[in-house]
Amino acid sequence: MRAAVLFAGLMTATVAQAAEPIRIGLTSVLSGPTYDRGQSEQYGAQLAVNKINPSGGVLGRPRELYYADNACKLDIGLAGTRRLIEQEHVSVLIGALCTPVTRAIMPVIAEAKVPLVIATSAGQDFVDASGVGGNDYAFKTIPSEVDIAQSLMRWLKSQNVNSVAIVAAADTFPQANALAMAKAAQDAGIRITRQEALDKTTTDFGAVLEKVKAGAPDQVVTVLGPYTAAFFKAYEASGWKVPLTGRIDFAQALAAVSPQFRESDALSDMTGVTVFTPVQQIPVIQDFVANYRAHYGLVPTQRSFFIYEATLLIADAINRAGSDQPAAIQQALKTTTMPSLLGSTYAPDDHNHAHTPLQISAIRGGKPVVIATE
The missing domain is CATH 3.40.50.2300 (Response regulator)
Structure with missing residues (x-):
């Protein structure tokens, strides 16, 4: 499995359809000592594609995931992002896990006018730099510090x-x-x-x-x-x-x-x-955890969940836009009200930033449990 992600290559979700696929790019850390973090993102994205493609895909077309390993290095991350946009012609990007790489590619996606869903880089600086008065093609879907x-x-x-x-x-x-x-x-x-x-x-x-x-x-x-x-x-x-x-x-x-x-x-x-914990006793969360474990034999991480919902959010935006053109996806992301499994919705504020609930956990009987939601 690890060998399959050490190069920035194409991963396709096989669907028996002749329609031109919708292309989604994901730049993440897929090599090096923390490759498993990027792998968990890869698993989350693929799980979402597995959910959508068998029922007809998006707009009747299958979705394909294109991965670029940024190795948490600026030069590699920039080159990989440009490849996804200029050679693979992805309509939208998710990334980039590694905060310095996410910062570095923001001007690239702004110039190319290709939306970037920031689903794992947590910094408040991404909120401040996005939306009104900033980069209108960047969308941060997880809570900041x-x-x-x-x-x-x-x-x-x-x-x-x-x-x-x-x-x-x-x-x-x-x-x-x-x-x-x-x-x-x-x-x-x-x-x-x-x-x-x-x-x-x-x-x-x-x-x-x-x-x-x-x-x-x-x-x-x-x-x-x-x-x-x-x-x-x-x-x-x-x-x-x-x-x-x-x-x-x-x-x-x-x-x-x-x-x-x-x-x-x-x-x-x-x-x-x-933000997310697999111990949260909400039926839809436990269904996600069970599905993830059935596919990968692992308990999902926060990163897995964030990318899973980000991939579904993009599918929802494309469906509502009726198009996979980057500009149409951008506008649909700005008006989304897609619910999160955590509760609330991904409706963004003026800085293209969603506000989903957070979980307060404690130890009961030697195990973590959720005791409150904020």
């Missing part, structure tokens, strides 16, 4: 949380989230007692916790990235019972602590905010 922070702080305020400390990795993505969390907390009237950044020089996580503890926050907001395991080991050792929240990888957190700690319900007050 600002949306996520606002939802979490709104929920925390509803739970009578009045103060938080923020601990985040010093990497670009966690720090963008930490800044958004700090602003959202202040806007919600939640006091920030301390902010700590973790980097490669951080070796004593217990000392970090002691500094945070001195401010006596009601909860600690975390965006830990590669420091999740070390932080949770130190949290267990500290004996501090302050609830943790934020963008938490529950699987890593639970794996880092001892079985006794897990079974003691010491993490029962821990919460996390996410």
